[in-house]
Amino acid sequence: MELICPAGTPAAFHEAVDAGADAVYCGFRDETNARNFPGLNFSREELKEAIAYAKTKGCETFVALNTFMRAGAEEIWYRGAADAIACGADALILADFGLMAHVAEKYPDQRLHVSVQASASNPDAINFLVDTFNAKRVVLPRTLTIADIARIGKSIRCEMEVFVFGGLCVMAEGRCSLSSYATGKSPNMNGVCSPASHVHYRKHGRDLVSELGEFTINRFPEGEAAGYPTLCKGRFDIADAKGYAFEDPVSLDVMGELEALKAAGVSALKIEGRQRGKAYVAEVVKVMKAAVNSPPERRGALLARLHSMSEGQKTTSGAYEKRWR
Amino acid sequence: MQLIPPLLTRPLNAVPLVVIERICRLMFRRIGTAHPGLFERLGEHRTKRFAFLPTDVPLSFVVEPASETISVSRKTSDVTADAVTEAPLFMLLALMEGRCDADALFFSRDLSVTGDMEAMLAMRNALDASNIDLSKDLARLAGPFAPMAGRVIGEIRNRALRGEAASWN
Numbered sequence: 001m002e003l004i005c006p007a008g009t010p011a012a013f014h015e016a017v018d019a020g021a022d023a024v025y026c027g028f029r030d031e032t033n034a035r036n037f038p039g040l041n042f043s044r045e046e047l048k049e050a051i052a053y054a055k056t057k058g059c060e061t062f063v064a065l066n067t068f069m070r071a072g073a074e075e076i077w078y079r080g081a082a083d084a085i086a087c088g089a090d091a092l093i094l095a096d097f098g099l100m101a102h103v104a105e106k107y108p109d110q111r112l113h114v115s116v117q118a119s120a121s122n123p124d125a126i127n128f129l130v131d132t133f134n135a136k137r138v139v140l141p142r143t144l145t146i147a148d149i150a151r152i153g154k155s156i157r158c159e160m161e162v163f164v165f166g167g168l169c170v171m172a173e174g175r176c177s178l179s180s181y182a183t184g185k186s187p188n189m190n191g192v193c194s195p196a197s198h199v200h201y202r203k204h205g206r207d208l209v210s211e212l213g214e215f216t217i218n219r220f221p222e223g224e225a226a227g228y229p230t231l232c233k234g235r236f237d238i239a240d241a242k243g244y245a246f247e248d249p250v251s252l253d254v255m256g257e258l259e260a261l262k263a264a265g266v267s268a269l270k271i272e273g274r275q276r277g278k279a280y281v282a283e284v285v286k287v288m289k290a291a292v293n294s295p296p297e298r299r300g301a302l303l304a305r306l307h308s309m310s311e312g313q314k315t316t317s318g319a320y321e322k323r324w325r
Numbered sequence: 326m327q328l329i330p331p332l333l334t335r336p337l338n339a340v341p342l343v344v345i346e347r348i349c350r351l352m353f354r355r356i357g358t359a360h361p362g363l364f365e366r367l368g369e370h371r372t373k374r375f376a377f378l379p380t381d382v383p384l385s386f387v388v389e390p391a392s393e394t395i396s397v398s399r400k401t402s403d404v405t406a407d408a409v410t411e412a413p414l415f416m417l418l419a420l421m422e423g424r425c426d427a428d429a430l431f432f433s434r435d436l437s438v439t440g441d442m443e444a445m446l447a448m449r450n451a452l453d454a455s456n457i458d459l460s461k462d463l464a465r466l467a468g469p470f471a472p473m474a475g476r477v478i479g480e481i482r483n484r485a486l487r488g489e490a491a492s493w494n
Contacts, residue, residue, distance in 0.1 A: 008450065008453075009450065009453055009454035010454065011423060011453060011454050011455075011456055012453070012454075037446060037450065038368065038370065038443050038444075038446050038447035038450065039366040039367060039368070039370075039446060039447035039448070039449070039450030039451050039454075040366075040450045195443070196442040196443040196445075196446045197442070197443045199442045200439075200442065201437065201438060201439055201442070202439065203437070203439075208434070208437065220434075222434075223434070224434075225432050225433060225434065226431055226432050226433075226434060227432065275428075276426055276428055277420075277423055277425070277426040277427055277428070277449070277453045278423045278453055278454075279423055279424055279425055279426045280426035280428070280429065283426075308429060308432075308433065309426060309428075309429040309432075310429075310432070311428075311432060312432060313432055313433060
């Protein structure tokens with residue numbers, strides 16, 4: 001199975017390639033991708049250089065253009081696709097059907113992957129994208145169990161890629177409006193979930209309080225590991241209880257299920273984290289590469305090194321193994 | 326959290342601030358010369374003021390990318406800045422080099438950020454992309470003794486960050 005690794009900067013890209021990534025995914029420094037964070041991502045020139053470097057090491061580059069086009073501003077995304085192809089991208093990761101149609105028509109030889117943001121989560125939806133736009137691979141949502149993935153794998157006509165490590169989005173991606181509700185900006189349209197412009201941290205006594213827009217997301221007592229200020233991982237008063245409504249501050253780790261994923265027909269394992277630093281990328285890719293090439297009984301010890309780098313310093317197998325609350 | 330024992334930082338109280346600031350400005354200029362595009366990724370946040378407060382050193386540092394200056398003050402005086410990051414000194418230096426992951430330090434509560442999060446995120450990403458290596462960049466200030474200075478700085482860094490991804494790159 002291929003290891004697909006994140007890069008938010010050219011420095012992180014080099015680290016991912018050097019650590020053994022089979023492919024690196026990245027995006028332009030604008031609203032065309034779902035990690036449109038300040039100071040992050042690639043200029044055209046940086047992407048061209050990065051792809052050239054990757055090719056010398058036998059590593060592929062996937063370019064994410066996985067936000068939804070704004071009506072009247074489609075040219076931004078069209079130009080992104082044209083430039084990524086000109087830079088030598090091995091695949092484009094797309095979410096918007098309109099953009100898929102544009103790429104399929106203008107660049108019929110370009111390999112097209114369906115982004116997790118497209119929320120294609122059943123055989124009918126996936127096969128429609130394969131038949132209509134010649135999609136070669138689908139990145140499945142993190143809302144499916146391994147049994148679901150195996151069932152889907154038997155009925156579709158393209159490769160499957162699944163997230164195995166990193167940030168855990170528990171929502172129907174591409175459809176989630178929580179960030180929009182709180183801030184007016186979303187990963188779907190603006191490339192940002194819980195944008196930094198709306199995040200505030202303050203100390204209240206010894207507690208750390210995180211706020212998103214007008215909402216208090218969490219209050220971490222001293223010594224408790226912190227998490228990102230996203231509504232889906234907020235701690236709220238619910239009836240008579242206080243707790244996490246959707247999910248705890250936690251990262252995804254399903255490397256313990258590699259054999260099951262392989263048996264389910266998964267061909268690529270994706271690491272989340274384009275917004276993370278190059279130290280994270282280097283360490284995670286190195287450990288994951290070693291884990292993929294190790295016998296199952298050795299994986300736990302290898303992956304334990306990554307827990308301290310995870311959100312809330314905890315990991316979970318998420319929906320892959322559990323039922324919703 | 327403290328990585329440097331107070332016994333080692335106490336003498337800084339006796340050193341005139343102007344001397345400390347002059348040394349810091351010399352090092353800051355050296356890094357700027359070695360990495361001319363350092364603040365390019367800041368974009369609209371280039372005009373902001375960024376404060377770095379080491380939790381284990383009695384000093385505060387404020388960086389102004391627009392004028393490419395750094396100022397130093399005692400912790401006893403208030404710092405005016407758009408965004409403030411607090412962490413042990415060696416972790417702040419490791420972040421400057423991209424040697425530690427800022428999110429991981431935030432999760433573990435070793436690092437805290439207040440103020441303009443967008444500006445500080447842009448700064449974090451700019452630093453992470455810059456390939457700063459303090460042992461190489463600052464060693465050049467030692468002229469003919471640069472190789473030795475580089476080894477000494479590198480060794481101090483590795484000892485300070487042992488267990489914090491010191492072996493990376």
